[in-house]
Each structure stands twice: as C-alpha cells, then as structure tokens.
Amino acid sequence: MPDKDIYQSHGINDDEKKLLLDSLGREPTITEIGIFSVMWSEHCSYKSSRYWLKELHTSGKQVIQGPGENAGVVDIGDNQAVIFKMESHNHPSFIEPYQGAATGVGGIMRDVFTMGARPIALLNSLRFGEINHPKTKYLLSGVVGGIGGYGNCVGIPTISGETGFDSSYNGNNLVNAMCVGLTTHDKIFYSKASGIGNPVVYVGAKTGRDGIHGATMASGEFDDESEKNRPTVQVGDPYAEKLLLEACLELMQEDAIVSIQDMGAAGLTSSSVEMADKGQVGIELNLDKIPTRQKNMTAYEMMLSESQERMLMVLTPEKTQLAKEVFEKWGVDFEIVGEITDTNNLVVKHNNKVEANIPITYLTDSAPIYKRDASPRKQKQKSSLIINQDINIKDAILKLLNSPNICSKKWIWEQYDRSIMANTLNPAGDDAGIVRIEGTKKAIAMSSDVNPKYCTADAMKGAKQAVAECWRNIISMGAEPLAITNCLNFGNPEKPEIMYDFVKTIEGITEASKELNFPVVSGNVSLYNETNGKAINNTPTIGGVGLINDISFLEKFGSITEGDQVFLIGNKGKNLSCSAFEEVIMGRNTEDPPDVNLKTEKINGEIVKKLINDQLLSSCHDISDGGLIISICELLIKSNIGADINIANNGDILEELFAENQSRYIVSVSSSNQDKMFEILNNASIEYYHLGNITGNELKVNDKIVISLRELTEAFENLIPELMAS
C-alpha cells in the first residue's frame, strides 16, 4: 500500500490526493501514482495557467491550427504552411547546461516534425544571471555548446535569437528554444488517435532511466539541494534524432499514419494519454514490448522515463509492415506496443500484470485547474528619473554598446551553423532571421523578443511591448507578420503578485496580437522559476514568424553607402524610465516602461513595410534597447561606415538619443529615392525626422561628439569574448 509521504514526494498536494482517490475510487498502484503525478504536474497540466490561457487571441485567416496540438500551423500560400513553436527547458539547463539546452532543442524539433514539417530554422532566447556571477561563464558556455551541438548535428540552421543577463536569473537561467518547419497543406499530421484496434507503435531511441521525474522537477522551485539532482536530466543524441526525423518524414509520404506525437515531458505517459484523450478513445500498452537499454526496468520507470528521441504513432493496420521497413532502413527501433481500445481508459500491462487502469478523463479533464489568487504587489511610488549631473554622451554610448544586454553576441552565434540548408538570406545580428523557401521566391522571417525589465515593472505594458517589438522586427526585414508562439517564464504562481502579473501578461499579449493581427498559434508556460524564494523577472518570450512573398528586394536591401540619408520614422525620444540608459548609466530603475500605442505601431509598420518592398530604403533597423543612437551605432558597426547626425536641440538631448519609446525605426535612403519616400510618409501622415547622412568612418553627433568606427566596434564586440577568455 502506498504510504502518506509518497504523494508529497510526487508533487501531489493533499487536495490533489483527495481528488485522485475520489476519482479512482480505490488506492492507486505505484505506477498509477507516477502517472497522475506527471499528468497533473504544472508542466503537463498547466494547472495554474490553463484558466487564463484561453483568453489569448488565437484566430485569423492565416491560422490553420492554433494552440492545442504539438505546434501551431500557419498558411503561407501556394498550398504551403509553416509549423512552429517555442518551448522552455529551464530547470534542466541550470542543473546540466549542455544537455539541458541540447535536449530542449531536440524536444522542440520533434514537436514540429511530428506534425509533418521538415524543420528549416531554429531560434533561441537565453537568459543568464549577472555577467560577472560565478556561474555565468559556465552556464553560458554549456548552454551555447549544447544548442549548437544538437542543432548543428541534426543539420538545421540556428538563425536568430536573444541573450540577456540580469541578476534575477542568478539562480534560474532560462533556455527557450523555437523551431520553424515547412510542409504542404495535405501533409499536416495531428495527434488525435482513432480506429479501435489500430496498432500503437513506438519508434526511436531505446528507453532508459534518464529524466524520470523531469516533469515534476520542472514544476518545482530550486533550493540548495538542487545540484544533487543531476541524474534527472536527460541526455540527448542528435544523431538518433536525425535518423528519427528522416524516417518519420519518409513514412509521412505514405498514408500510414493515423496520429503521431513525440514523447517529451512525461514520455510514454503524456503521449499515450494525450493522443487517446484527443480522439476520445482508450489505449492499452504492453510494456513488455518497449525497447529498453537498461535491464529490468519497472512499469513505473518505463511510463515515466524521459529518454529522448522517441515518438508514438497510431498506424493503419495495412501499412504497418511498410512502416516497419522504413524505420528499419534508417536503423531506428520500431515496435508495436499497444492498441487503441473503446474503453476510454489507459491500461498498462507488464509481465502479465495490469499495472495501471485509469479512465483517461481523470488525467486530463479532471486534472486540477487552479484559479489562483492574483493581486498586484504594493504599488511603489513611481519616481521619475532626475539627472542632475553632466553626462558625457560619448562615454555613455560606448558604455551602453559594451553592456551585457546590448553588446554583440557574436561569440554565441558563431557557434551555431547558420548556412546549412543553403537558404539563409541574411547575416547574423539582424533584427530577424530570414530563410528562403527552397525552390520559390518566398522567404520566412523570424524573431524572438521580450524586455523582461519592462514586464516586471508593468506586466501588461511589457507584454504588449514584447508582441509589438516582435512584430516590428519582422516588419524591419520587409516581411508580413503572420503569427506568434510564446514561452511564458515566471516565478511561483502560488504568490498572488506573480499570478497577477501572469494574468496581466495574457491581457497584454491578447490586446497586442488582436490589434496587430498577430495571433498566438502555440506556446508553453514555465512556472516556479525561483530559487530560495527569489523569482526571475517576468519573461514572456514572444517568437514571431512573417512572410516575404518576393525576395528580390533583398539584393540591394541592407547595404548602406556613402551619401545615403538617415531618418527617424516615428516620434522623438521621450522618457528614460526603464531604459538601458537608466540602468547602465544611472544605475537606477524607475519602473515606468514605455507604453505602446498599437494604432501608431500598426500604421508606422505598414508604411515601413511598403517602403522596403518598394525598394526605397537601403536599410531599416527598429529602435529598441538603448534608444535611437544605439540603433544607429548598430547599423554603422554592421555596415562598417560612419554617419554625421544632427539632433535638433529642442528637447532633452539625452531623451532624444536614449529613450526607448516604441513604434520607431531608423532608416537609410539614397538621395535619389528620398522624394518618393517623403510622398508615401506624408500621405500617411507619419511623423518622421531627418537625422543626417552616411559618411566617413566615424559617428559624429551635433558636430560635438565624435566616435571612430573602431572605438564603436571594440566597445560593441569585446565584452563576451573577454569574459569567456578570462
């Protein structure tokens, strides 16, 4: 008989225990306790967030499949679709950074190719503690190594992302991995099981004891004992993933697969339960058939193992032999491990014993759902930033370029294969990554964005801003934004102020995605990112995807030349609260982030997209961290050319240079195209300002501040290489 403590050690609280016993009507077996514990964990059941997530805006004529499947599906015309999702792998990356990050990449790839799409790009959003924290170097090195090690081996280019540093992540680094894949409308595969008697098939790597209780660990806070948790982290094998990928995609060309799902968190348990639940059928598993790589695994271990690179499929009986041959050809294990039944139960047999017999609805519909207390933290008096000292602007610019959140991440992205698949159309460091659709003139632009400082100061405004910035980054590449995925990383939801911020975040995302026609088609929630009671900054990472219909404009776009004119599109900088300038130069945080006017955002963006597609602009870069002047510096450093800029001194020059108000772009245009650009901007009544021209090899501001390209580049490029070499 299971004893009292066993529920607690499985992360099942007293209320949940009562619900379990009432539902089942008897004492559960140990295997059944394990199954309940993972299906009811935060990571699998979304019990703290599910109630609120249904508020998200998830529809649009471009949406083929919204949240609820392994990934989201969006139409891109010509019978083609992109399938994409972002997922977190935070807790494992703290414990074993290389494998934690690697398996995060592996997992998100499987979510995409399980739906029939060949992955065409990877992105990632990483958050680490302070740059000089003793663990940062070790974590950064491991995480980047793991992402590259996995993605490069499978052969998918990693083309865009974000890396940020902040003390709130000192005990909880974040790894959010995103994958985008390509398919046709007639080759989209879903996870809904059907067909009583149809075989349930296991394919992929053998099952071992790794990762057992990974799902419950991801749902728990860390304390100082966490380091001893190492054995629960899974080890990834990208070679096995590559073989699995090819075998699955090959079989998908036939009409053999009724449903398919990857085995991710909670492995065999979650995949079998979810597939059966969607199809409103039962499923019976015979664990004697599971390919194992360790001897004498128990039913409990086999159901909970999180061994990587495995899929579960329901096949049509006539095509089962063909399927076996395909997988054998690729050297991938293939075993019939069960069948679909009409009982609506999950039945697990092992060594002639029934180890589990649970009505599936108890694991899914009846799973606890919490509408937790949500109340705002005590409102601090919002102070304003008073600058009563002389700021040396040149020093401020160089210091900002050299700051961890703005500086070049070249040390990171040079470890990611960018050119494999021969379709990456832009260099690293751009606002978004662009991948051509093979054999067409189309391309997909993709970006991942969030400003966690804004989101912690004001959850609603910060969430709106994250969606808007993602939208803007895609517009900056001349693409039409289509849809988003998200990864909502928060602290302990049992704290009312964190739950409040979560609810406000959903509101903010919803408002922005409605106004911008940028619906949410997939996503992931990661809660309990706290150590010893200290939570991370609210980090709702937004991953967006957009479409370029004709890439011809890219030939000339992005290369600026001597004589080009520089313009600000949007309003002048105002209010330094929550800016990088405030943090890095003044050492303060007055917690009043810029608000996004979504109507202005939309109007400005549509016009900028038109200017780009009409081939009127030689470059375009959105204004974000560090404000207008940093955006200009980044452009000059990338193009290795200087500029002569004049900021008319009508307002506060610091605000004009460094404020981070939204919906703004820096664009460059050749003199010959200026008039056409003015016509379009004037007709749309867009605010814009002439800033200066591209010239020489130094940045000159108001004829007073002069910084050479060399100084700019050194400040921008040196921080991380110097840290990692020390």
Added chain:
Amino acid sequence: MEISIIRFPGTNCEVDTYNAVKKVLGITSKILSCKDTTIPKSDLIIIPGGFSYGDYLRSGAIAAREPIMSDLIKKAKNGVNILGICNGFQILTECNLLPGVLLKNNTLKFISKITNIQVTRNDTFFSKDYDKNQSVKIPVAHHDGNYFVDQETLKKIEQNEQVAMRYAEPINGSLNNIAGLYNNKFNILGMMPHPERAIDNQTGTDDGTKLFQSMFKSMSL
C-alpha cells in the same frame, strides 16, 4: 556526366550538394546509400558534409569503414575524381586516401562563418575556373577542422603543392592554415569549407560556383 553522392546515416549536406550540382550545372546526381557495395560508374564521386554516425569515436571514423568505401578506395586509386567536403574530408583522411587528420578546432568551439580562403592552384580537375591564388569567400561550419600531419609529411605536401586551399587568417589551428588538400595524384580533393553553400549571392557569396564549373569543364574534356 555521372556524379554520385554518398550518404551515410547522419550525413546532412547531401541535399544541399545535390541542389548545388543541379542549380549550377543542370546535372542530376545519384545519391547512394553507404550500405551499397559498389558505386556505379561515375565521373565524380562526392562525399558530402554532416555528422556521419554522429561523429562518434572520431569524425568520419565509422563511415570510412562502411561497405561502400572499399569500392570508393579502389576507384580512387584508379584515378576517379573524388571530392570530400567537410565530413567528407574527414572520411578521406580516415581511409588514408589523404594524409593527416582533422582534429578538434583549437578554440574547442564550433565555428560557423563566411571565411576568406585562398585557392592556390588553377590547374587541377577541381580548380580550372579560378585564378592562381585567388581570394574567395566560402562558409565554414565545423567543430573538427584543425588539420594536423607529422612534420615530414607536411614538408612533402607543401613541396608537392598539394595544398588546395588556405584560410586567409587562422581560424581553427590548422597547420599552415590548410583548408583543403589534394592527394599526390591530384584526383582527390578534401576541403573543410562548404562550396555547395556558396553558389548564390543571396546567401552571402557565390564563390563556390567556380568549383562546380571547374569540375564540369574538366569532365567535359
């Protein structure tokens, strides 16, 4: 003109290579499985890049011992032209068709960048369309591209002008910045950079085009 491309489990550049040959030369290559024991009659055999067998044990070690390789070695010794790209170069050294070995990059990190390469000769099967010592830009993407060989063999290679390409600046610790190498009969070329990713300016550079065009010209003779 028959071009064969060999695919091992874990190879991931065979499609890019196939596409490059198609786009630049209009030729449809045959993609062969490494489990085949013979290679059909070919004017050129390409061993593409990737992570054959996951780079387990040593990069290219297991692939070099696959059934198809005995026929490849036989054909190589008979003068058939062989091009090994990245993992392909590693495989050629593992089966001793090229001297030396590709070790881990001295930075211990994977490197992905469009790199300045010097193409040394323009008188081989693979290089006719280049100028002598031409500077080109071709992407590299590898973790184990650090070329090493003993001093005596290194001297011989240099004297015999078997170095096909050099990195313009050191990027991975390769001796003499060797990025590509011919065998002593000049019918085999192993190179770490990826020419199949350099055929289109939209992706950053088309300096790899000349490699394919050179081979085509040579095969047309």
Added chain:
Amino acid sequence: MKARVFIRLKSEVLDPQGQAIESSLKNLNENNIKNIRQGKLIEMDIEAKNLEEARKSIENITLKLLANTVIEDYKIEIE
C-alpha cells in the same frame, strides 16, 4: 572477460582540451597539476579461449577502428 582500451593522443599532437582542463584547475587554485592530456577509455566484454587470444583480438580491432594511429596510441588491459 572484461577489457579496457585506453586511447591517448601522441605526445607531439597538441591537446587543447587538456590545456583547457589545466587552466580551469588553475582557476580553482589547484596549482600543483601540470601536463594534462585528455584521452578515451573504451570498455568491453570479450569471449576468447585465453588471455593471449583476447589480446590479439582487441589489438586487431584497436588498429582497425578504435584508434587512429596517425595521432593516437593505446594501451590494452584485460582481466
């Protein structure tokens, strides 16, 4: 029988991994350790009539596959 094959880089080959380990130890104030070289250990079970036959077998597979004798040397242990 159980056997172990230790594979090491030959002394003239540069070993950046060993160097990285050494500098990491220095950062941890372990200053009395030098000349670190990283190698590989391959363990296996082998069926053979006697020790000598086993050794011959293992030497054979080591030369065929396990070690690249251009840059590596090896040591075999059998129990």
